[in-house]
Amino acid sequence: MTFTAPSPDGAELRSQHTIAVDEPAGRAIRVGLDVGGTKIDAVAVDRSGDIVGRHRRPTGWGDDAVVDSITQAVAALAAENGLSLASIGSVGVGIPGVVDVETGRVLHAVNLGVESLDLAGRASAALGIPFRIENDVKAAALGAAVLRGATGSMAYLNLGTGVAAGIVLDGRIRRGARGTAGEVGHISVDPNGRLCGCGQRGCIETLCGGGALAKAWGRPGALPVADILDAADAGDPTAIALRADLHHGAAAAVRVLVLSADVETVVIGGGLTALGARLDEGIRAALRTEAEASPFMRSLHLDERIEILATGSPAAAFGAALVGAAVPEKEIVFHG
Amino acid sequence: MTFTAPSPDGAELRSQHTIAVDEPAGRAIRVGLDVGGTKIDAVAVDRSGDIVGRHRRPTGWGDDAVVDSITQAVAALAAENGLSLASIGSVGVGIPGVVDVETGRVLHAVNLGVESLDLAGRASAALGIPFRIENDVKAAALGAAVLRGATGSMAYLNLGTGVAAGIVLDGRIRRGARGTAGEVGHISVDPNGRLCGCGQRGCIETLCGGGALAKAWGRPGALPVADILDAADAGDPTAIALRADLHHGAAAAVRVLVLSADVETVVIGGGLTALGARLDEGIRAALRTEAEASPFMRSLHLDERIEILATGSPAAAFGAALVGAAVPEKEIVFHG
Numbered sequence: 001m002t003f004t005a006p007s008p009d010g011a012e013l014r015s016q017h018t019i020a021v022d023e024p025a026g027r028a029i030r031v032g033l034d035v036g037g038t039k040i041d042a043v044a045v046d047r048s049g050d051i052v053g054r055h056r057r058p059t060g061w062g063d064d065a066v067v068d069s070i071t072q073a074v075a076a077l078a079a080e081n082g083l084s085l086a087s088i089g090s091v092g093v094g095i096p097g098v099v100d101v102e103t104g105r106v107l108h109a110v111n112l113g114v115e116s117l118d119l120a121g122r123a124s125a126a127l128g129i130p131f132r133i134e135n136d137v138k139a140a141a142l143g144a145a146v147l148r149g150a151t152g153s154m155a156y157l158n159l160g161t162g163v164a165a166g167i168v169l170d171g172r173i174r175r176g177a178r179g180t181a182g183e184v185g186h187i188s189v190d191p192n193g194r195l196c197g198c199g200q201r202g203c204i205e206t207l208c209g210g211g212a213l214a215k216a217w218g219r220p221g222a223l224p225v226a227d228i229l230d231a232a233d234a235g236d237p238t239a240i241a242l243r244a245d246l247h248h249g250a251a252a253a254v255r256v257l258v259l260s261a262d263v264e265t266v267v268i269g270g271g272l273t274a275l276g277a278r279l280d281e282g283i284r285a286a287l288r289t290e291a292e293a294s295p296f297m298r299s300l301h302l303d304e305r306i307e308i309l310a311t312g313s314p315a316a317a318f319g320a321a322l323v324g325a326a327v328p329e330k331e332i333v334f335h336g
Numbered sequence: 337m338t339f340t341a342p343s344p345d346g347a348e349l350r351s352q353h354t355i356a357v358d359e360p361a362g363r364a365i366r367v368g369l370d371v372g373g374t375k376i377d378a379v380a381v382d383r384s385g386d387i388v389g390r391h392r393r394p395t396g397w398g399d400d401a402v403v404d405s406i407t408q409a410v411a412a413l414a415a416e417n418g419l420s421l422a423s424i425g426s427v428g429v430g431i432p433g434v435v436d437v438e439t440g441r442v443l444h445a446v447n448l449g450v451e452s453l454d455l456a457g458r459a460s461a462a463l464g465i466p467f468r469i470e471n472d473v474k475a476a477a478l479g480a481a482v483l484r485g486a487t488g489s490m491a492y493l494n495l496g497t498g499v500a501a502g503i504v505l506d507g508r509i510r511r512g513a514r515g516t517a518g519e520v521g522h523i524s525v526d527p528n529g530r531l532c533g534c535g536q537r538g539c540i541e542t543l544c545g546g547g548a549l550a551k552a553w554g555r556p557g558a559l560p561v562a563d564i565l566d567a568a569d570a571g572d573p574t575a576i577a578l579r580a581d582l583h584h585g586a587a588a589a590v591r592v593l594v595l596s597a598d599v600e601t602v603v604i605g606g607g608l609t610a611l612g613a614r615l616d617e618g619i620r621a622a623l624r625t626e627a628e629a630s631p632f633m634r635s636l637h638l639d640e641r642i643e644i645l646a647t648g649s650p651a652a653a654f655g656a657a658l659v660g661a662a663v664p665e666k667e668i669v670f671h672g
Binding site: 152153165167169174175176177178179180181182183184186187188189190191192196198199200252255256257258259260261262263264290293294295296297300 | 536
């Protein structure tokens, strides 16, 4: 893969096909970490862009534990795959929350117990490897785009606890003027809808976010959205309504992404993809049904333009490795 | 201005600061026409990007009359400003409807009585000047961006009979994968809203499109949206509700554009800008009110990120001139 460093304002990130960032022999491995609320998924990527190792471990909670679990994930990934730390040229981290890409600081990552953390500085100092930090959805969007070999335009719609999208145009993350590109979860599509955590009513996230659905369902269970689908299959009327919300909300997000940014494909990822065909077929059916009355909407063939990421896909961690590999050369300081 | 010809797939169009398309001496004038349902606005732009002439005339209805009114507009613009037809290097046309930019064909321009018209071919043959055709909103978006000196990102939200936006990123029209980038008018924001001409319910266009508002108002009058605002000022409850729809619908379009493409600024143009401060202040107030409950939305400062194009702005015709100036050199055949 060729990684072009971000432009001076850090607004764009491009990836192509061969690693071109010069590194001394032996620094050819790029590590990527997708840091979620419960687990870290780490991959090692070699010079030709192949994933040559993978490791998963639980995420710590709070500043120190987050840094420790990240450095431990890198160390374990290296040890399990016969790689020395000295062979790692960079580590990229995709993490929820607001990320200052330039400084590597993470803000408001509430699910990790982090309010403001110099993640790049601390992790880099601990391991002697340059770190680069990116918002998790944007990193996953880039990873999914490159793994698909996408050369055109793509949105990555993350259906997890919350809902957000990353937009990739011609291999570049579209960050936007103020970092809100792809924040479709907080577009209201129903003035009389449920109250959103953001303060608005009827946001797309209230319809198809795992957190909002669990809250609306209000019954205990480790996998509330799966429980909702099971109960809907069994005829529970509340569950049937919430299932429809899930499918209609995701369909609304797809429509917004196509009618604003007009991406060719919307790839759906995130925790809710564990629902498999019950998610996939439901969203497609909603897109078809909702287009029935509209020749214009039918002409867009939205139901044929979505893809569900396979459960266990390494796209998010792979995308983080791409982010890390884009560290400008001047930032690379060798400690080891 | 530097005009770089579109990339091979015709997907992008870039403009910068000096006209760099080579032309023989005496072919330095670029003409741009904004063709509306009732009138044509034509401008002549010189090599340094200054508007050196302007002419307006009524638009014809049906294929032949549309072609005739366009060629007559070019001829009259030249005659009134002491320009010879031989001094005109290109004509760009912004026109409503579906435009095949590559062939210069216009499809489904229902307000002009055109179903399928080889506009570039016929007008070019009549005058011996190369023509290039673009969708009117996209051309206006480019013109507004260049007139503002925008180097970042901008959306041009056209509030006319219908509602659509053009997105300009770094001086390029974002056309999208299938030409629907910016079609925010047909995003539904209310499942119980009014039926849209497109077949869906609660589309943004049903709230703030001049055609939809006139239909909902249902009373005779040459300027139905102005009538609605007057009646609202006088306390008419139907008019008050429709005025709120207008402001809320435009605010919703602004939110969608920022939360998907995250443009820095939304410039509002189109026929409804004749409403002046009653439109401007109403949209700003709606953006402020609707953000009150949401710290996230407040943090976006949307009310400070909109601009209303001045009535009579030549942005649309100027943008068409930029489109025309991007004719690839190989396409330029000199007849005269």
